Amino acid sequence: MSGVHLSGSIRRRLTLQLVGSAAILAALLFVIVQTFTRDLAEETHDRILLASATSIMDAVSVRSGEVTVDLPYAALSMLSNVSDDRVFYRVVLGQETLTGYADLPLPEPLPGDDDPLFQTLDFKGESVRMATAVRRLSRNGVPTHLAISVAQTRTGQVERLNALSRTALLLGAGFFVVAVLLAVWAAQSSIRPLRDLAGMVARRGPKDLRPVTRPVPSEMAPLVSSLNSFIERLRLSLSRSEDFIAEAAHRVRTPLATVRSQAENTLHRVERPENRTALREMIRAIDESSRAAGQLLDHAMVSFRVDSLERSPVDLTELVAELVDRLRPVADLKDIDLVLEQTTPHPILGDPILVQNAVRNLLDNAIKYAPDESLVQIGLNTESGMHTVTICDQAGGFPTDQLDHLTERFVRGRNAEGTVGSGLGLTIAREVAEAHGGRLEIRNTEDGAGACVTLVFPSA
Amino acid sequence: MRHAGLSLCLILWAWAAAAFEIEGREQFGPTEGRVLRVLSTTDIDILQPLIDSFLRARPGVAIDYTVASSAQVMQAIADEGARFDMTLSSAMDLQVKLANDGFTRAHRSAWTPMVPDWANWRDHVFAFSQETAAIVISRSAFSGVTPPRTRQELIDLLRRDPDRFRDRVGTYDVAVSGLGYLFATQDARTAESFWRLMEVLGSLRVKLYCCSGEMIEAVANGQIDVAYNVLGSYARARRDLADRILVIEPEEYTNMMMRTAVILKGATEPELAGAFTDHLIAAAWSVPPAPEYPFQDPPQSVRALGATLRPIQLGPGLLVFLDTLKRDRFLTEWGDAVKQD
Numbered sequence: 001m002s003g004v005h006l007s008g009s010i011r012r013r014l015t016l017q018l019v020g021s022a023a024i025l026a027a028l029l030f031v032i033v034q035t036f037t038r039d040l041a042e043e044t045h046d047r048i049l050l051a052s053a054t055s056i057m058d059a060v061s062v063r064s065g066e067v068t069v070d071l072p073y074a075a076l077s078m079l080s081n082v083s084d085d086r087v088f089y090r091v092v093l094g095q096e097t098l099t100g101y102a103d104l105p106l107p108e109p110l111p112g113d114d115d116p117l118f119q120t121l122d123f124k125g126e127s128v129r130m131a132t133a134v135r136r137l138s139r140n141g142v143p144t145h146l147a148i149s150v151a152q153t154r155t156g157q158v159e160r161l162n163a164l165s166r167t168a169l170l171l172g173a174g175f176f177v178v179a180v181l182l183a184v185w186a187a188q189s190s191i192r193p194l195r196d197l198a199g200m201v202a203r204r205g206p207k208d209l210r211p212v213t214r215p216v217p218s219e220m221a222p223l224v225s226s227l228n229s230f231i232e233r234l235r236l237s238l239s240r241s242e243d244f245i246a247e248a249a250h251r252v253r254t255p256l257a258t259v260r261s262q263a264e265n266t267l268h269r270v271e272r273p274e275n276r277t278a279l280r281e282m283i284r285a286i287d288e289s290s291r292a293a294g295q296l297l298d299h300a301m302v303s304f305r306v307d308s309l310e311r312s313p314v315d316l317t318e319l320v321a322e323l324v325d326r327l328r329p330v331a332d333l334k335d336i337d338l339v340l341e342q343t344t345p346h347p348i349l350g351d352p353i354l355v356q357n358a359v360r361n362l363l364d365n366a367i368k369y370a371p372d373e374s375l376v377q378i379g380l381n382t383e384s385g386m387h388t389v390t391i392c393d394q395a396g397g398f399p400t401d402q403l404d405h406l407t408e409r410f411v412r413g414r415n416a417e418g419t420v421g422s423g424l425g426l427t428i429a430r431e432v433a434e435a436h437g438g439r440l441e442i443r444n445t446e447d448g449a450g451a452c453v454t455l456v457f458p459s460a
Numbered sequence: 461m462r463h464a465g466l467s468l469c470l471i472l473w474a475w476a477a478a479a480f481e482i483e484g485r486e487q488f489g490p491t492e493g494r495v496l497r498v499l500s501t502t503d504i505d506i507l508q509p510l511i512d513s514f515l516r517a518r519p520g521v522a523i524d525y526t527v528a529s530s531a532q533v534m535q536a537i538a539d540e541g542a543r544f545d546m547t548l549s550s551a552m553d554l555q556v557k558l559a560n561d562g563f564t565r566a567h568r569s570a571w572t573p574m575v576p577d578w579a580n581w582r583d584h585v586f587a588f589s590q591e592t593a594a595i596v597i598s599r600s601a602f603s604g605v606t607p608p609r610t611r612q613e614l615i616d617l618l619r620r621d622p623d624r625f626r627d628r629v630g631t632y633d634v635a636v637s638g639l640g641y642l643f644a645t646q647d648a649r650t651a652e653s654f655w656r657l658m659e660v661l662g663s664l665r666v667k668l669y670c671c672s673g674e675m676i677e678a679v680a681n682g683q684i685d686v687a688y689n690v691l692g693s694y695a696r697a698r699r700d701l702a703d704r705i706l707v708i709e710p711e712e713y714t715n716m717m718m719r720t721a722v723i724l725k726g727a728t729e730p731e732l733a734g735a736f737t738d739h740l741i742a743a744a745w746s747v748p749p750a751p752e753y754p755f756q757d758p759p760q761s762v763r764a765l766g767a768t769l770r771p772i773q774l775g776p777g778l779l780v781f782l783d784t785l786k787r788d789r790f791l792t793e794w795g796d797a798v799k800q801d
Contacts, residue, residue: 071786073649077777084582086560087776099785124562155582 014187022179030172037164046118048082049131052150067093083156094144110134126153193217209235246300249293260286295424302428305354306435316346316387327363335373342380346387347460350436358432361425362391362453369395387459392452397444480536482528489515489522496732497524499533500548509752514739530554530638545727551638553778555720559584564722571738574745581774587718588740589755593643594692595708601685609711611653618660626664630675631688633668635791643689645781646715646772658797680704693755716771
């Protein structure tokens, strides 16, 4: 991420926000469930206590002016359905305790007739829930009231509430865990299009300047559209400069050829040695310029064809053999022996013109830089699904510290000075190899006498 | 109320002077060392095998075993604050009352889960036996007569021949015996026939007894011919009388009392009390029960009982008949039925 200034991460921020919301919701769920169950448990308990008090109230009778209570069996036994808790009750008429636990505290003031009162209080060293029902009545013409309280300890209820709390806690925790997993997944999937786009752009070859056409989410449309227009501007600018160079090279080459033939004619006519030397220098310079112009044209042609690569079956062996035959006369001028070591077919899928251009540039280089009466070996090999063409010369090799930069444009080996060349040959070969999904390898031979350049293509 | 915080029913026993009455007392084990003080309604000789096996495993531990009636047990603990570590009682209602009113402490151990839920109240009251309320009749008096199988058959039999059975029937004096009161109130709750039977018994000038043992003796030695609501376990335990008495469990329903243990809040040896409770639990609820276990095998589940066996439920329902007004009313009605002079 060189040169990119980071301001946080969308995925992390999204994950944190979602996890934070999930935590808040889980806590809320826990509190709500707990409050709800607590209310429900208390309400259930209250209802049963009131039912008990009411059943005792129903068992109150007046016999010859005396108020008496026949405690129903169910009044207390129904409370054991709730829990195994201690049970207390008290029946009070006016100020007099008729029956029950006389020390059970009565509420002050007493509630109204149809308004039973529920209290939580301490009795006999334990927290109890108590329901009190009151009925006004007249005794011997004097108004009085009958109060019935039924109380039960809350151990069972507290235990049940604790169990429910644990369940609520587990529920909240489970909800949180699921929500976190979903949050991570949601964050991942929402930035996936961004990541896909970045990956797609990053995977593009250096020459690939096609616009992005795959569908993207609407939020990313402005970005992609800006990116596409940027790419288009870049492509136009590049092709314009390539066109310019090709045009310039073409325009220069034709006059150069005229100048060269004029210079050669003049060379035949002049006699004085210093004039002849000057003319030879001139011709050499013209050759160099013309070759550079040729290579620039080659390079422009290669760039064009690479942009819209058309593949057809090519036999490397046949292509290399033909080139070797064609260049043999040039090599013979320097008494260089071209040795082709392989004859079995090596089929690849590719643009034959480009491949031929690449191989020819490499052979040109080898012949050009090799000393007279030396050997240039051309080998074809197959290695793990790749076909290779290796050209080895005896030209003294490349400076080792330059090996990595030799394929950049216009870079020439330091030891190449004094030879006609532009530094585009290796660049062309590398671009062709890469356009075909292959690569260019450069290394010096082990004895240091020369260098080997290998073109690698995927086999058909 | 003489004493704040005490149960309302105590007023009934308040007449019984300052000290509770005991029926027997015996010390088992060494004279020095730790002593577990047990107040019990169960006769010494019945529980002695279990006491012996408990002490054998614990050298240096003694048991001070006091026998009293269930009412006296209640009075001793709730009213007088007598110093005991635990009580064993057949009066389930009074044991529940002790636990409900805060005189007991909870006990949880590796053994307590063996006790079925219906035989354990709040980890305070632990049942260690289930015993039937039976009818005991004299074999000689009923020779040649089909023994009654239900209360109704007993009522018919007694009504057919009042002269023969006058002064020859017996039952608990429910005003005195806590267990008798428990059986009577459960009968009254379960069936109308109970009051008819009481009236028939009353018309035959029924004799009232404090304890099952005395009723069994009375039937065996010919003082009476029929005893109603006798502990079946006690009657069966008297193998020496087997040829003279017949134990009948009424077929329409038979109440089952659970003998229970509670550990008292004021216990000075709560650990020993817990260990002895565990010993009783293990003896009763192991399958099969310990060889020295003196009672009939308790059922492992209520469903295992026949439809006619009705275990009395441990729980606050038992407190209802201990209510002063309720008890007064019941005793009055019962007295009216039984004492028809």
